[in-house]
Every structure is written in structure tokens, then in C-alpha cells.
Amino acid sequence: MEYIFIVNPRARSGTGKLTWDRLEPELKKRRIVYRAYLTRYAGEAADIAREVTKDGKEHILAVLGGDGTVNEVLNGICDLRKVILGYIPIGSSNDFARGIQIPKEPKEALDLLLERKYIREIDVGLMIRKDKQKRFAVSAGIGFDAAVCHEVCLSKWKQFLNKLHMGKLSYAVVALRRLIKDPAVRAEVCLDTGEKAVYDRTYFIAAMNQQYEGGGFRFCPKASAQDGKLDVIIVSGLPKWKILCLLPTAFWGGHVYFKGVTTLQCKSIAIRLESPLPIHTDGEPVFLRDEMKACLLPDRIRIITA
Ligand SMILES: Nc1ncnc2c1ncn2[C@@H]1O[C@H](COP(=O)(O)OP(=O)(O)OP(=O)(O)O)[C@@H](O)[C@H]1O
Missing domain, CATH: 3.40.50.10330 (Probable inorganic polyphosphate/atp-NAD kinase; domain 1)
Structure with missing residues (x-):
């Protein structure tokens, strides 16, 4: 072919x-x-x-x-x-x-x-906001992670660090800046299971089809693109200095043991925020939104893997 x-x-x-x-x-x-x-x-x-x-x-x-x-x-x-x-x-x-x-x-x-040699079928995510829909392979998120993606896209740091083959570092540099600047908001989360919860002072929520986002942060260590489920991470209710401490541990998934980090699995999630924050799909940012939904599509895609 x-x-x-x-x-x-x-x-x-x-x-x-x-x-x-x-x-x-x-x-x-x-x-x-x-x-x-x-x-x-x-x-x-x-x-x-x-x-x-x-x-x-x-x-x-x-x-x-x-x-x-x-x-x-x-x-x-x-x-x-x-x-x-x-x-x-x-x-x-x-x-x-x-x-x-x-x-x-x-x-x-x-x-x-x-x-x-190996062709696997993987899940494909769908992010829905108002009347718009977008597929994703890795993750869709709202809040801090999307703000980081947004700033990295515009940042001169990325170009500079890419030249040094250290592009990944641009995410860490920007993450620090955004953490200091960005507000935390109240979030209402509804899952397909009927579970509903409110999280005060939420920094970000990401619905993930893969374990890693943001240049190697293993935010959802249990995520698999083949399990028919979305893994969700919610970071809320903790002081900024603590997020700073837990962020490096997210490179290997150690952050999940911190109080204030919630991980869930679901088939679909609806998020409503008290005030709008940036959202992204696969690191591609869109504007500020106060609600988004994410789910998996019924159709999967085949991919050539190792
Ligand atoms: N010819 C082009 N000129 C300008 N932008 C382009 C062109 N082709 C693609 N793009 C845009 O470049 C952006 C970044 O591309 P891509 O994600 O592949 O690379 P990257 O940003 O270096 O990698 P990563 O997303 O893994 O950090 C995409 O949003 C895409 O729309």
C-alpha cells in the first residue's frame, strides 16, 4: 500500500x-x-x-x-x-x-x-466545547496545563531551547511562570458514572488518553490508549509552593501520592468552572472557556508501533 x-x-x-x-x-x-x-x-x-x-x-x-x-x-x-x-x-x-x-x-x-510489524488499535478522544468538537490523541485539558501550552507556543524560549535540543525544557520554564501568575478556580466535575464533585481552588483538569503530557509529565500513570477509558487528573486545593514541589515528581508519576491530586477513570467527563481558563487539545491551545466535555469516540484508529 x-x-x-x-x-x-x-x-x-x-x-x-x-x-x-x-x-x-x-x-x-x-x-x-x-x-x-x-x-x-x-x-x-x-x-x-x-x-x-x-x-x-x-x-x-x-x-x-x-x-x-x-x-x-x-x-x-x-x-x-x-x-x-x-x-x-x-x-x-x-x-x-x-x-x-x-x-x-x-x-x-x-x-x-x-x-x-505491529499494528495496534488505539482510542481517540473527543473534546466538546459549546458547539465545537475536536479529536485528541494525547489529552484535553483546562487550566494551568493549557495556559502553559499557550505560552509555550508563543514563547521565544521554545525556539531557543529547540535549537539546543532542549525543547522539553521550555515547558518547565513556562510552567514555573504560569504557576506564579495564574488563578485557581472552583470546578464542578460530572462523570458518566453519575458521580459529581466540586473542587475548590482548581489549577487544572486534564482528560488523558495517554500517560504523558506537557513534554513528559506522567500526569496519569495508569492511562492506556487501549483500555477504552479516559484517565483524569485534577489538581486542586493546595498551595502554589506545594505544586512547585510536586511538579518534578510528575516526571515519574510520584505526584499522585500528594494530597490535592485526584486521579479518576471514566468514559466521559463534563467540567464547569466558576470563571474561564484556557483549554487545549494535544497541546494546541484555544481561548478561555468555562466549560468543556471530553469522551472517547466509538471508532478507534490503527497505529504502527514497536
Ligand atoms: N508550514 C507551517 N508554517 C507554520 N506553522 C505550521 C506549518 N505547518 C504546521 N504548522 C503548525 O506548527 C504547529 C506545531 O507543530 P508540531 O506540534 O508538529 O511541532 P512542535 O510544536 O515542535 O512539537 P510539539 O507539539 O510536540 O511540542 C502546529 O500547530 C501546526 O499547525
């Missing part, structure tokens, strides 16, 4: 193009049948995926980029059941690749993609 490569040349501050230039000769050398699209603007990866998959036939979409590009492609696909996704992670956070254990070395990821 033909491989359709969707390449974000701008991922990790331009590394996408360099990586593609390094990998494409390999495809030619191995006589792989492929088509390649290099995105020219933000949002084009979704347009390409939509255009390619609108014929309703089976396709292999091979994404080269970061979590944002995977998210765009996922949102462009017409019928998830008809697509096999391959992935070469070259973003700065790479939480999707981390979650499904795709090697971060591009050549290794390409080998895996071309071998097509």
Missing part, C-alpha cells in the same frame, strides 16, 4: 524539514511507494488528511512532526477505521510517541513504520 507522508517542515523550529531531507532518500533507496505533502501553513495537515481520506478507501498516513501535527491529521481524517497511522516524532514534547512507545530517533521510527 502507498504511504502518504504528511510532513510539518516547521516542527521543532524547522527541524521537520531537515529530518525529512535526511529520510526521503531512504524511501527512494528502498523503492517505497509514497506520496509526500509538506505543510505550508498551520492547519494544512488536517486539510491534507481530509482530502486524502475523503475517497473512503484504506490509507496509510505517515506523520512527521510533533503532537500538534498528529492532532491536525487526526482531526482531518474522514473515517478513522479506514486509516493506519504511522508516526515519526520530531516535535519538542513528543508525548504521543512517548505514550505509544515509538522511538524518538527518526531513522528508527522510519524503520518501524516501513516494517509494519
Whole structure:
């Protein structure tokens, strides 16, 4: 089957193009049948995926980029059941690749993609806000984590640290700043199980399909994209200095033992805040909202993994 490569040349501050230039000769050398699209603007990866998959036939979409590009492609696909996704992670956070254990070395990821030895079905999340919906592969969140994503996207730190191959650090730098600045709000949470709870002084709530977000924070250590459930983390009711202490422990999942960190599993969640905070899907921020819902789609997608 033909491989359709969707390449974000701008991922990790331009590394996408360099990586593609390094990998494409390999495809030619191995006589792989492929088509390649290099995105020219933000949002084009979704347009390409939509255009390619609108014929309703089976396709292999091979994404080269970061979590944002995977998210765009996922949102462009017409019928998830008809697509096999391959992935070469070259973003700065790479939480999707981390979650499904795709090697971060591009050549290794390409080998895996071309071998097509293991293909797994994974869940796909759906974030709903007012009349808009967006799919997600990693997570959807409201509050502090979304504010961090938003600022990282605009920040010069990311470009600078990406050049030093330390892009992940940009999330930590910005997280510190936002923690000091951002307010905590009262949140009402309703699960599909009928459970309802109110959390005072909430910093953030994330509904996760994978264990990691924000460049390697293992916020939901029990999450699996194959279990048919969303894992939720709620951080509330603790002083900011304590969040600062627990944040580093989130790299290995130790934060879940702190009072004020709640983790849950559900099929869907509805969140209502007393005042609006930023929201995100897969690290792509949107504006301030005071409510959001998240659930898993009935359809899953196949992905080439290790
Ligand atoms: N040609 C382009 N010009 C400008 N922006 C683009 C272009 N192609 C894609 N984009 C945008 O680049 C953004 C970031 O891409 P991506 O997430 O792949 O890389 P990253 O930010 O380096 O990685 P990560 O999300 O893992 O930190 C996406 O929001 C996407 O819409």
C-alpha cells in the first residue's frame, strides 16, 4: 500500500524539514511507494488528511512532526477505521510517541513504520466545547496545563531551547511562570458514572488518553490508549509552593501520592468552572472557556508501533 507522508517542515523550529531531507532518500533507496505533502501553513495537515481520506478507501498516513501535527491529521481524517497511522516524532514534547512507545530517533521510527510489524488499535478522544468538537490523541485539558501550552507556543524560549535540543525544557520554564501568575478556580466535575464533585481552588483538569503530557509529565500513570477509558487528573486545593514541589515528581508519576491530586477513570467527563481558563487539545491551545466535555469516540484508529 502507498504511504502518504504528511510532513510539518516547521516542527521543532524547522527541524521537520531537515529530518525529512535526511529520510526521503531512504524511501527512494528502498523503492517505497509514497506520496509526500509538506505543510505550508498551520492547519494544512488536517486539510491534507481530509482530502486524502475523503475517497473512503484504506490509507496509510505517515506523520512527521510533533503532537500538534498528529492532532491536525487526526482531526482531518474522514473515517478513522479506514486509516493506519504511522508516526515519526520530531516535535519538542513528543508525548504521543512517548505514550505509544515509538522511538524518538527518526531513522528508527522510519524503520518501524516501513516494517509494519505491529499494528495496534488505539482510542481517540473527543473534546466538546459549546458547539465545537475536536479529536485528541494525547489529552484535553483546562487550566494551568493549557495556559502553559499557550505560552509555550508563543514563547521565544521554545525556539531557543529547540535549537539546543532542549525543547522539553521550555515547558518547565513556562510552567514555573504560569504557576506564579495564574488563578485557581472552583470546578464542578460530572462523570458518566453519575458521580459529581466540586473542587475548590482548581489549577487544572486534564482528560488523558495517554500517560504523558506537557513534554513528559506522567500526569496519569495508569492511562492506556487501549483500555477504552479516559484517565483524569485534577489538581486542586493546595498551595502554589506545594505544586512547585510536586511538579518534578510528575516526571515519574510520584505526584499522585500528594494530597490535592485526584486521579479518576471514566468514559466521559463534563467540567464547569466558576470563571474561564484556557483549554487545549494535544497541546494546541484555544481561548478561555468555562466549560468543556471530553469522551472517547466509538471508532478507534490503527497505529504502527514497536
Ligand atoms: N508550514 C507551517 N508554517 C507554520 N506553522 C505550521 C506549518 N505547518 C504546521 N504548522 C503548525 O506548527 C504547529 C506545531 O507543530 P508540531 O506540534 O508538529 O511541532 P512542535 O510544536 O515542535 O512539537 P510539539 O507539539 O510536540 O511540542 C502546529 O500547530 C501546526 O499547525
